[in-house]
Amino acid sequence: MSKKIFFSGVQPSGNLHLGNYLGSIKNxxxxxxxxxxxxxxxxxxxxxxxxxxSELKKKTIEVAKLYLASGLDPEKVxxxxxxxxxxxxxxxxxLNTITKTGELFKMTQFKDKSGIQENxxxxxxxxxxxxxxxxxxMAADIxxxxxxxxxxxxxxxxxxxxxxxxxxxxxxxxxxERALLKIPEIFVSKIGKKIxxxxxxxxxxxxxxxxxxxxxxLLDKPEVVRKKIMRAVTDSENKIYYSDKKExxxxxxxxxxxSIITGKAPEEIAVDYQDKGYGDLKKDLAEELVEYLKPIQKxxxxxxxxxxxxxxEKSKRTLIPRAERKITELNRAMGLE
Ligand code: TYM
Numbered sequence: 001m002s003k004k005i006f007f008s009g010v011q012p013s014g015n016l017h018l019g020n021y022l023g024s025i026k027n028x029x030x031x032x033x034x035x036x037x038x039x040x041x042x043x044x045x046x047x048x049x050x051x052x053x054s055e056l057k058k059k060t061i062e063v064a065k066l067y068l069a070s071g072l073d074p075e076k077v078x079x080x081x082x083x084x085x086x087x088x089x090x091x092x093x094x095l096n097t098i099t100k101t102g103e104l105f106k107m108t109q110f111k112d113k114s115g116i117q118e119n120x121x122x123x124x125x126x127x128x129x130x131x132x133x134x135x136x137x138m139a140a141d142i143x144x145x146x147x148x149x150x151x152x153x154x155x156x157x158x159x160x161x162x163x164x165x166x167x168x169x170x171x172x173x174x175x176x177e178r179a180l181l182k183i184p185e186i187f188v189s190k191i192g193k194k195i196x197x198x199x200x201x202x203x204x205x206x207x208x209x210x211x212x213x214x215x216x217x218l219l220d221k222p223e224v225v226r227k228k229i230m231r232a233v234t235d236s237e238n239k240i241y242y243s244d245k246k247e248x249x250x251x252x253x254x255x256x257x258x259s260i261i262t263g264k265a266p267e268e269i270a271v272d273y274q275d276k277g278y279g280d281l282k283k284d285l286a287e288e289l290v291e292y293l294k295p296i297q298k299x300x301x302x303x304x305x306x307x308x309x310x311x312x313e314k315s316k317r318t319l320i321p322r323a324e325r326k327i328t329e330l331n332r333a334m335g336l337e
């Protein structure tokens with residue numbers, strides 16, 4: 001029997017950080033033997049906000065290198081560049097025609113990035129239509145390959161609910177007898193699902209946040225990791241315990257990160273440090289992180305651009321015929337062929 005499929009992706013729109021890794025890529029690595037993994041560098045999503053073309057090209061290769069450096073095995077996993085498979089945008093158009101604009105305006109990510117609220121109030125004058133249609137392209141990515149599972153961070157669950165809605169709607173309208181689009185399952189890990197900013201711990205860690213001190217980037221040098229962790233915002237109580245309290249968001253985030261990288265429960269770590277200060281916790285966490293990132297960084301430095309471009313070429317040849325078959329089926333169902 002063939003393996004179930006998982007599909008996921010990261011935008012090459014900035015420097016990958018611990019949130020991208022712990023919320024998403026690490027989970028791909030963990031399940032890569034169980035599933036047929038399809039891991040995409042979503043460069044078409046990245047251009048929904050302005051990008052410098054040569055930088056985008058470089059970052060696209062860098063993201064694929066980080067996939068490999070994180071432990072994805074290119075012999076088993078299909079790693080590819082979204083723009084190499086034109087059927088993603090073709091399916092996006094088909095799905096566009098069954099999506100309601102109201103569904104798109106409701107998306108939290110769109111509201112955050114555009115400043116446009118559901119009631120039409122806007123703070124920013126010029127927002128690209130690509131940003132509004134972003135979730136449709138995401139649905140196309142997933143539905144094109146009969147994906148069973150989508151491992152992502154928590155911030156993407158709303159987009160994935162829309163993906164499921166669109167698949168059901170398509171099947172209801174055009175494929176009543178035999179569903180043509182598979183309804184995927186969402187996979188969000190328990191602790192890594194939302195890594196918070198180090199400087200504003202009530203916001204998620206993000207590639208686009210202005211301050212680089214807000215995130216640990218996967219390629220940060222040891223001294224930079226140490227500096228950022230030591231400066232991480234906590235609270236003035238100076239008491240170490242694991243709690244849901246809003247004031248403890250900074251400490252909770254550090255304990256969560258500590259927990260994922262050591263495999264120890266965050267509550268247990270809190271007990272280990274209950275008689276110590278934040279400085280002690282931060283110092284140890286920084287050292288753990290430096291060691292954790294070391295093998296990823298070493299492997300990253302050993303991968304050449306050519307190696308990645310070869311992988312992109314091979315993946316393209318594997319995926320296009322498969323994607324073409326799917327589009328033909330869907331076109332027929334819609335009366336286009
Ligand atoms: P991107 O590049 O914004 O995020 C990539 C992945 O990282 C997760 N993530 C986080 N997880 C935990 N804590 C954080 N602070 C954090 N920040 C980001 C995201 O949830 C995501 O899993 N739209 C997608 C890319 C995409 C995609 C797809 C994913 C395009 N098509 C199809 C799955 C399936 C995104 O958020 O990229």
